[in-house]
Amino acid sequence: MTVHSQGAATAPQDAPHEPGGPKAPQPPQRPAGVPEAAPAPRGRRAALPSGWLPYLLVAPAVLSMAVLLLYPLAKNVILSFQKVDKIEFIQRKAPFHGVENYTQLLGDAQFWTVVLRSFLFTAANVAVIMVVGSLIGLLLNRLGKWMRLVLSMALVMAWAMPIVASVTVFQWLFDEQFGVMNWLMRTLGFSGYEQHNWFESGLSTLVIITVLVVWGSVPFVALNMYAGLTTVGGELYEAARMDGANGWQTFWQVVFPNLKPFFLVTTFLEVIWVFKAFTQVYAMNRGGPDRASETLPVFAFVEGQSQGHYALAAAISVLTIVMLVVVMSFYFRLILKQEEEQ
Amino acid sequence: MKRKLIAAVGVAGMMAGVAACGNGGDDKGKTDAGGAKEITVWVMDGSAPKAWIDEVNKEFAAKHPGVTVKVEVQAWKGIQEKVTTALSENTPPDVLELGNTQTAGYAVTGGLADLTKDKGGLGADAWPKSMLESAEYEGKLYSAPWYAANRVVVYDKKAFEKAGVTPPKTRDEWIAGLDKLKAADPNTQPIYLPGQSWYVLAGLVWDEGGELAVKDGGKWKGGLGTPQAASAMEFYKKLQSYSTAPKDKDEASPQQSTDVVPKGGVASWIGLGWEAGGAEKALKDAGKEADFGYFPIPGKTADKPGTVFLGGSNLAVAERSKNKELAKEWLALATGKDQMTKYAAEVKGSLLPNQAAANFTPAPGSFAEAMGKAGVNGRITPVTPGWANVETEPNPLKEFMTKVLKGEDPAKAGAEADKEIANRINK
Numbered sequence: 031m032t033v034h035s036q037g038a039a040t041a042p043q044d045a046p047h048e049p050g051g052p053k054a055p056q057p058p059q060r061p062a063g064v065p066e067a068a069p070a071p072r073g074r075r076a077a078l079p080s081g082w083l084p085y086l087l088v089a090p091a092v093l094s095m096a097v098l099l100l101y102p103l104a105k106n107v108i109l110s111f112q113k114v115d116k117i118e119f120i121q122r123k124a125p126f127h128g129v130e131n132y133t134q135l136l137g138d139a140q141f142w143t144v145v146l147r148s149f150l151f152t153a154a155n156v157a158v159i160m161v162v163g164s165l166i167g168l169l170l171n172r173l174g175k176w177m178r179l180v181l182s183m184a185l186v187m188a189w190a191m192p193i194v195a196s197v198t199v200f201q202w203l204f205d206e207q208f209g210v211m212n213w214l215m216r217t218l219g220f221s222g223y224e225q226h227n228w229f230e231s232g233l234s235t236l237v238i239i240t241v242l243v244v245w246g247s248v249p250f251v252a253l254n255m256y257a258g259l260t261t262v263g264g265e266l267y268e269a270a271r272m273d274g275a276n277g278w279q280t281f282w283q284v285v286f287p288n289l290k291p292f293f294l295v296t297t298f299l300e301v302i303w304v305f306k307a308f309t310q311v312y313a314m315n316r317g318g319p320d321r322a323s324e325t326l327p328v329f330a331f332v333e334g335q336s337q338g339h340y341a342l343a344a345a346i347s348v349l350t351i352v353m354l355v356v357v358m359s360f361y362f363r364l365i366l367k368q369e370e371e372q
Numbered sequence: 373m374k375r376k377l378i379a380a381v382g383v384a385g386m387m388a389g390v391a392a393c394g395n396g397g398d399d400k401g402k403t404d405a406g407g408a409k410e411i412t413v414w415v416m417d418g419s420a421p422k423a424w425i426d427e428v429n430k431e432f433a434a435k436h437p438g439v440t441v442k443v444e445v446q447a448w449k450g451i452q453e454k455v456t457t458a459l460s461e462n463t464p465p466d467v468l469e470l471g472n473t474q475t476a477g478y479a480v481t482g483g484l485a486d487l488t489k490d491k492g493g494l495g496a497d498a499w500p501k502s503m504l505e506s507a508e509y510e511g512k513l514y515s516a517p518w519y520a521a522n523r524v525v526v527y528d529k530k531a532f533e534k535a536g537v538t539p540p541k542t543r544d545e546w547i548a549g550l551d552k553l554k555a556a557d558p559n560t561q562p563i564y565l566p567g568q569s570w571y572v573l574a575g576l577v578w579d580e581g582g583e584l585a586v587k588d589g590g591k592w593k594g595g596l597g598t599p600q601a602a603s604a605m606e607f608y609k610k611l612q613s614y615s616t617a618p619k620d621k622d623e624a625s626p627q628q629s630t631d632v633v634p635k636g637g638v639a640s641w642i643g644l645g646w647e648a649g650g651a652e653k654a655l656k657d658a659g660k661e662a663d664f665g666y667f668p669i670p671g672k673t674a675d676k677p678g679t680v681f682l683g684g685s686n687l688a689v690a691e692r693s694k695n696k697e698l699a700k701e702w703l704a705l706a707t708g709k710d711q712m713t714k715y716a717a718e719v720k721g722s723l724l725p726n727q728a729a730a731n732f733t734p735a736p737g738s739f740a741e742a743m744g745k746a747g748v749n750g751r752i753t754p755v756t757p758g759w760a761n762v763e764t765e766p767n768p769l770k771e772f773m774t775k776v777l778k779g780e781d782p783a784k785a786g787a788e789a790d791k792e793i794a795n796r797i798n799k
Contacts, residue, residue: 116456116477121481207618227618230620318620
């Protein structure tokens with residue numbers, strides 16, 4: 031996810047340079063001087079290779095998207111209108127079921143509980159990630175060379191940790207019988223932590239998952255924030271200082287407006303990422319206890335894989351996508367508005 | 373530049389083509405390469421001792437030169453999803469082990485080969501009724517019973533001796549003994565019993581005359597909201613109060629035999645033969661000596677032991693197997709009297725073979741001896757395809773247990789569980 035977005039962000043900057051570079055023997059197509067004479071976007075576009083080459087260049091990406099994303103998506107939508115349980119699955123039948131799966135879901139109180147839980151979980155996670163990530167980003171900017179290196183390394187390591195491995199570590203940290211957390215709480219003098227079960231309720235389980243997700247996501251935000259901060263010129267800070275602004279004011283008046291696009295992109299990336307976070311939630315406690323920590327993707331998995339209601343799970347995931355699209359439409363509106371302003 | 377690109381694309385395309393060819397070739401080689409056939413057998417972790425299965429394969433190879441048998445050991449965790457997926461594929465394992473509570477659930481899907489006509493060749497007459505029951509569905513045979521096993525209480529002889537406790541015969545004696553153990557050493561759990569050991573609870577429910585689920589008219593309904601289940605759960609709660617084990621975990625997480633018992637501080641626990649063996653080995657690896665004794669789970673009265681869940685496995689042939697006849701022959705060989713006799717001996721009687729003639733006389737004081745005594749009162753879960761759905765996680769039986777252990781009213785928690793059971797068992 032994160033790698034993807036970075037690639038997408040850098041690509042447009044690199045692209046315009048390329049056409050000027052290659053000195054291919056094609057004089058008729060490229061009248062000398064045109065690129066230099068018109069630095070406006072229109073002039074550059076004229077210098078782009080024409081014919082089949084652009085299509086060929088994007089073909090691998092489009093093709094792999096179609097095979098790996100579009101096809102499964104279409105299949106999934108079709109599946110959500112069929113009846114496929116264990117028996118149909120093994121016998122390879124898929125009778126048309128109309129909107130039965132959807133009506134069953136929309137009339138199911140459990141589904142709505144899970145939806146509400148997913149939204150609250152996402153909101154809480156993204157809020158904490160953005161605040162902590164930004165603070166660490168600011169800290170990175172202020173630190174000396176060596177400490178910054180140490181902190182960056184620590185962040186990258188947290189980021190690079192495979193999810194299931196980190197979940198296993200967290201499970202042991204919060205283990206009821208042998209966990210470090212219970213030991214720590216006892217050592218600090220808190221009572222009631224002899225055999226405290228941290229996964230006793232859905233809320234408590236989700237809080238631990240939140241700690242894990244935040245820990246895993248903060249590096250991305252912090253490092254991006256730091257990268258963004260390096261683009262804010264020192265003279266801006268100086269000017270703010272001259273005007274007598276304190277740290278708080280400097281942040282809101284200078285840093286924030288400058289980094290607004292960064293905050294926007296990162297927040298929405300995190301929304302997507304947390305909303306569809308599956309591994310952390312499922313691996314931690316399999317959606318338990320008593321299905322009380324299931325978010326939408328886990329709900330879909332439990333209904334689909336564990337219970338063998340494949341078509342119902344497809345319907346859940348289609349509804350999840352619809353919800354994400356609705357949420358993301360706000361983002362796209364903001365982006366479009368910005369483009370218009372420019 | 374362009375030429376290079378074209379070349380690159382060409383190479384990429386060729387690679388894809390080559391890969392595709394490779395795949396096709398592989399597939400053919402596996403299913404039918406004239407003479408060099410292979411059958412795949414899935415066995416569960418702890419089911420098939422290597423020495424025994426090697427022996428079976430040797431005998432099979434002698435009869436069928438050129439046929440190789442590939443044995444793949446599977447873990448119980450998440451096995452239902454895995455088997456379901458495997459049965460839907462073109463090249464499923466040819467022979468596969470299925471838990472006796474799950475067999476009917478697969479029989480109904482059409483994923484298993486109908487073995488009714490092969491009954492004679494499989495020697496079905498020798499199988500006991502309790503085992504045959506789980507292998508059949510609607511009068512047709514879908515698998516061959518392999519082994520059965522039940523849980524007994526495993527205890528630390530030294531701890532029992534120190535507290536002056538002898539193996540109990542009744543529930544009252546059992547509780548009295550646990551009290552003594554607790555008094556003798558407060559740092560030791562008299563019994564390790566996690567909150568979701570539902571096979572143990574099943575036995576207690578049957579002791580009370582209750583059922584996990586009953587057929588009512590054409591439909592099944594759960595039996596946990598009943599007074600019988602409530603009193604069974606009451607006794608379970610009493611037992612569990614002697615343990616510091618988590619109330620929301622089953623015996624496999626953490627694995628009681630290898631993760632908990634070897635750490636010490638456990639005077640007794642309820643387990644299967646392979647678990648006792650695993651604990652012994654883990655203790656040995658830790659430089660300690662296991663000194664286990666075994667007794668059947670005590671009944672309400674001294675005249676008969678407590679009812680136990682008769683776990684076990686069947687061996688089935690996949691309907692989509694490409695070598696069904698070979699698979700059936702392997703099945704007949706493995707579950708036949710000769711190999712079953714060797715099997716029982718190899719596991720020292722800790723698993724009951726599928727026929728009395730193959731029985732192994734267990735050593736006195738062994739796990740197998742206690743298991744044999746308890747197994748007389750063995751029962752299995754409801755034989756209906758929907759039962760497998762009940763067992764899959766999140767398992768309503770386990771949630772029921774955790775809720776009651778945390779103080780919820782058994783009738784209320786039971787009614788909730790029954791609703792979920794009815795919802796799943798009738799599918």
